[in-house]
Every structure is written in structure tokens, then in C-alpha cells.
Amino acid sequence: MRVALLFIDGVGVGNKDPAVNPLTRGDFLLSQFGGGAGAPLPHGGRRTDLDTTFGVDGRPQSATNQTAIFTGREAPRLLGRHVLGYPNPALRALIDEASIVRSLTTAGRSATFANAYPAAWLDVLGVPRRGSSTPDIQVPERYRRKSKASASTLAMAAGRVPLRTFDDARRGEGLTHDIDGRRARERGLDVPERTAQEAAEVFWGLAQDFTLFEHYLADEAGHEQDEAAAVRALATFDAFAREVIAARPADAQVLLVSDHGNVEDLSTRSHTRNPVALLSFGPASLADARTVADVGRLVLRLLGVSAGAARGPEEE
Secondary structure, eight states, rough: EEEEEEEEETTTBOOOOTTOGGGGGGOOOOOOGGGGBOOOSSTTTEEEBSSSTTTTTOOOOHHHHHHHHHHHSOOOHTSSOOOOOOOOOOHHHHHHHOOOOHHHHHOOEEEEOOOOEHHHHHHTTOOOOOOOOOSSSSSHHHHTTOOOHHOOOHHHHHOOBBBBBHHHTTTSBBBHHHHHHSHHHHHHHOOOOOOOOHHHHHHHHHHOOHHHHHHHEEHHHHHHHHHHHHHHHHHHHHHHHHHHHTTTOOTTTEOOOSSSOOOTTOOOOOOOOOEEEEEESSSSOTTTOOOOOHHHHHHHTTTTTGGGGSSOOGGG
């Protein structure tokens, strides 16, 4: 069994309200709404809605909920609050200890991150990376001091998995965060443009036991309350995800999930307390999934690694 996790930031299960929800603008895989309504899923796909709040007051945030996904631990509940943006020292320590990637690699399973980054950026973050012939960007000193790694990046680093650079993207061994490369090229970066089908071919060509791809442009559009940008981001991700699912090898499970709600309600710039939809394609059962932390536990279970390695004593 192999597991492919397509992670998209900031897409929840909201109301089917065209006035505020751009997911009503197309039959996207993630056009899933309250009450079980939503677009039918191809290839025998199944939907399970996951709690994002962990019973903690306030709005779910990226740092804590992504930590929950990539460790299998209920980070907001353990900290007693939601932490926005990038992991703080407590979350970084939790990721270093309980990263599902670390659990997998320690158990002898392979893992990789399909996203490719400028080499200079990875060096500023101080995370392991693959080789590169060029830094691709120059990071000013004032930004170096403020640079922080995301939960996904830290989870890979904890497992000693080297991240991909734009050299990998140019060789067809990595993907830009925008999938098609257009946004990156508009910013002057030397990366290839790709169709959704080409991107999916790259994805499966580099896939290992656990393969992660991360997309965050929908969350950006939600914070900007920009419907046009939201629809573009959702459509690009959807086309890619559909190609990945259509090309799924028989020995692979494809999981698609978000960390919290946001873009499904453009009446606010803030995150929502809505659940998120976990979409699964393949033979595995999702019956026990209840919160976003269960995504990490599910990955470990599917790959035959003890869930105890990603669960704290208070969660046993």
C-alpha cells in the first residue's frame, strides 16, 4: 500500500450559498456542503467530514491544525488554543517528536514532498534539501530573520527527507505550489508550465510510500475575499487532483483534505469553524476518522506503522 495526500489549505464544508461560497461555481471535488450535499465523487470516492475545532474556543488556525494532520496528535487541544500561521516553539517540538514522516522513515517506509522550492529559501529555513545548481532567488537579510517553516516542511525535515528544489521541477521531478507554474513564472521564476495531466504524471513519477503535495492559494484567496482568485485556485487544484485520482495505481490510496475552513465563506476574511471534507479514493475505510488529526493516524495505519508513535499518552 502507498498513500498520496493532496493537502489544500483553507477549504471547509459550508453552506451551498452562491453569494459567499465559490465552491458553488463549479462541480469541484471539494464542492461539498452541509447536510451531506455536494458534487458526486468519481472513481468510487468517499467523503467523511472532520472536525477542525477540537473543542477549543476560537477559530481553527493553520499552525495547530496542520501540526495535527502531520503528527496525528490533537495539537489545539494539547496546547489549549489555536495558533495561527507557522508553528511556534511548542508546535515545532511536537512535530520533531511525532511527525508522521519521522515515524514512517524510522519504520523503514519511504516518504517525499512533491512540492519544489527555491534552494535559497530552503537554506534560509535550514531544512534538508536536494541538490541545486542555482539558488533561484535572493532572500534579503530582513526577510531571513522573519522566515519560518510550515508544519509540512518541518514534518519532512523531522523525517530527514530532503525537500525538492526548482532544479527538480525543471527535471520533471517536482511541482510548483501553483501546480501549472503560471503564477511562479509571472513572478520571474524559471519553472516549467504544466497541464493538470502533466503535473499528475510528475506526481506519480516521484511517488514513494507516502507522497505529499500542498496547495495554499485557496486560503490566500479566502483571506482576500477574492472570488475570482478563489475559483481559479480551486479549479487548478481540482483539475490536478482529478488527474491524480484517475491515474491512481492499484496499490495506492489517495487522500484529499484541508486543515480548516476559510474560502467557503467569503463574507469574512477569517477562518471558519466549519468541518472539512476528507475525500478518499481507494480500498481503505475511513470509518474511524473524526478530526483532522485522524488524517495523520490514517496514513500511519495504511502504511502499517504503529499509530502509538504519533499519539501522546493523554490520547491513548
